[in-house]
Amino acid sequence: MSLFRQKAPIWISCQRRLPHVLEKEFRSYGWTPHSVFDTGLLWEGSLEDTIELNLRLRTASSVFYQLAEFEADHPDHVYEQVRRYPWEEILNPGGYFSVSTQVFHETVNNSMFVSLRVKDGIVDRFRQIRGRRPNSGSSREGAVIHLYWKGKRAFLYIDSSGHSLARHGYRKIPGRAPMLEALAAATILTSRWDGATAFVNPMCGSGTLAIEAALIASRTAPGLFRDEYGFQHILGYDPSFYHEMKIRLESEIIEPTEKLIYASDILAPSVEQARRNARAAGVESMIDFQVHDFRDQKIPDSSPGVLFFNPEYGQRLGEEEVLKPIYAAIGDFMKNHAPGYWGYVFTANVNLAKSIGLRPQRRIPFFHAKLEARLLEYSLYSGTRDAETREPSTPV
């Protein structure tokens, strides 16, 4: 039976600290994970199922379909096991593949070496059975075979995604410190925004948060923006199934009747970039773009709307001091101008977050690349609750 119909363990990976959001997203489509752990979810499904997962999931990085699990205590054991696998049933001898590995084993300090052993195992099997072999290299354009090896257990997968899903495929012109699309989507899905009230995003930069909010509100699957996936290079792949899935997902898109998303930045070129990115994502008409200081942001009467800031983090010497009054002004603005809203600040500088001066209702930990980050949530009452929202010197 083709792997496209055969069930096997599926590992859906994501960036660190995103599994809880990925799980919520996954369940929202009616699926139940078998388990959730710090690098993603485990489930069971066919290679055909991976097509829908690749197209739908906003917060995932890769969808791995398991081929084999074995014991290994040395790269030679990995080679022997790989050579035993019937690769001629899944890879085209005239095609192309690459190998990626994650290795946590005391005998290995260079995982490149293990990748080579995996490649050798596949190639030697082909030479033995078929007399010719597919090409291989480092580009992820063809089939991608993934090895996860930790301690004595090793797992071989097809990486059905190929390129990472964390970057959504609309052609994005990055601005300064842009958020990765999967991270931006994860912070929005963690917020209390329901897609039906205003989403106000001053300091929008290249527009990632506003665009991801528009994609969520219009139920646009992020995978509709790309046309190259690892699963397309596995024997038995049926392009008509993929095309039908895309048509089904396109039919789910809704055109919101009201403009609910507001994006602004102090820099006109950033707003222009954000607008172009939104156009590439097909959501320009859903977003109101403005150039102005965040203090001039109009807050629509849309309770309980969401006011979402992603200010700069000030990683370089001296920048933190300059940013302190900006963070304080963000706190003042939220408190005085957005009654009834939920306020959010996403920052990778916990020190600066203290300058906001309000008591967060939730502090949700994330990473921005390698930096510790927090999504801070504020319940914004009108002036009467001042005493409760003012931040004492609690650690963020």
Ligand SMILES: C[S@@+](CC[C@H](N)C(=O)[O-])C[C@H]1O[C@@H](n2cnc3c(N)ncnc32)[C@H](O)[C@@H]1O
């Ligand atoms: C960290 S970036 C936002 C990145 C954005 N989330 C993205 O993914 O592209 C912070 C943005 O705040 C803007 N900014 C700085 N000071 C501002 C102010 N006083 N008013 C409005 N925007 C400001 C900067 O121009 C920059 O684009």
